Amino acid sequence: MNKPFVKIIRNGPGEKIHRAKTIILNPWHIIENGYVKVENNIISQVSKEKIKGTKILDHGSGVLMPGLFNAHIHLELCAFKNKISFNYGFRKWVAELLKQRDVTEKKKLKRYAENGLNNVIKSGTLFIGEISTLGITKNIVKNSDVFGIWFQEFLGTINQKTNLIYNLRKKLHFSLAGHGPHTCSPLMLQKLKQYTKSQSIPFSIHLAESNDETEFITTKKGKWAEFLKQRKIDFLKWDIPEKSPVKYLNKLGILDNKTLAVHLLNTDLNDLEIIAKKDTKPVLCPRSNFNLHKKLPDISRMLKLGLKPALGTDSLASTDTLSIFDEMKFILENFPDIDPLLIFSMATINGAKAFNMEKFAGTIEPGKTGDFIYIPLETNNLKNIFEKVVTYE
Ligand SMILES: [Zn+2]
Known part of the structure; x- marks a missing residue:
């Protein structure tokens, strides 16, 4: 089976917790093995520690990032x-x-x-x-x-x-x-x-x-x-x-x-x-x-x-x-x-x-939209992570 190029994550109503090996919250802040909690499609928490709550959706060893x-x-x-x-x-x-x-x-x-x-x-x-x-x-x-x-x-x-x-x-x-x-x-x-x-x-x-x-x-x-x-x-x-x-x-x-x-x-x-x-x-x-x-x-x-x-x-x-x-x-x-x-x-x-939308989009941070993306890009070195993401195909 072909892996999708990009996984689109939309949360809708209710509570969900997402996990991935690498999470780019914004260009200056990346967490490894982190969690993102979304309630009614708004991000409520991001954490390096496991967030307690409903079932965790583990996306795997790739990168979770803003749309x-x-x-x-x-x-x-x-x-x-x-x-x-x-x-x-x-x-x-x-x-x-x-x-x-x-x-x-x-x-x-x-x-x-x-x-x-x-x-x-x-x-x-x-x-x-x-x-x-x-x-x-x-x-x-x-x-x-x-x-x-x-x-x-x-x-x-x-x-x-x-x-x-x-x-x-x-x-x-x-x-x-x-x-x-x-x-x-x-x-x-x-x-x-x-x-x-x-x-x-x-x-x-x-x-x-x-x-x-x-x-x-x-x-x-x-x-x-x-x-x-x-x-x-x-x-x-x-x-x-x-x-x-x-x-x-x-x-x-x-x-x-x-x-x-x-x-x-x-x-x-x-x-x-x-x-x-x-x-x-x-x-x-x-x-x-x-x-x-x-x-x-x-x-x-x-x-x-x-x-x-x-x-x-x-x-x-x-x-x-x-x-x-x-x-x-x-x-x-x-x-x-x-x-x-x-x-x-x-x-x-x-x-x-x-677009005057920075309070709502552009990064993965509390208060922003629960719509984001995941790419199955594996990396062991955060040093060149942006080069890998930018050239991802
Ligand atoms: Zn034009």
């Missing part, structure tokens, strides 16, 4: 896996994606999204940030077991009277996203941010991802300008050129500690200092970046500046899998100098902080 966060995913694009070539540049990739999406039946998109979400959960991700432009994944995410935020994404232009939130349910796990500084009018971005700020919920935006975006924001001209004209998005009144996409969003008042800045690929030191000063939360999708742009974000510099990036996979149109384990492994392969402990933090506690 992973995928802070940036587009489930509604799951149908386009291996359908769009990366070889003709970003703009052509976007154009082809939109073309194919527009002619694909919603039913098919939903079926693939559902299947995609099942695979996400199976790979140990229990918290997601789904970005949805068409709105078709709302019920899929709502009716699933994952926690997180479902973002309705907007792009284009609006006028002063447009009401963006007419049918939005005011629940913690529903929020808004702007597609990017190069696809949304400044007024739209400000209105979206204003709403999420008033609700104290995270706002998500793709930022500093492509050369096309940088060229457009810094010159108001170029190939992206032509692309917008073709799509009938009128940018004449937009408050650009500006020195960089990050500086532009800063000028518009979009950057604060509840903004998730996704990608940050085209940034200089000054841009990253602004991100750090505003306590904006970076969300990195390096595998997608490499496929679409043949480059990687400057993660080492971000860490030096004290930034605490979270991780996302982006969509199956730009990466092979929706697994955060694969994302962690890719980072370590490409940034061998980064401490694997920090990569593990990106996939767990940093995601929880970015």
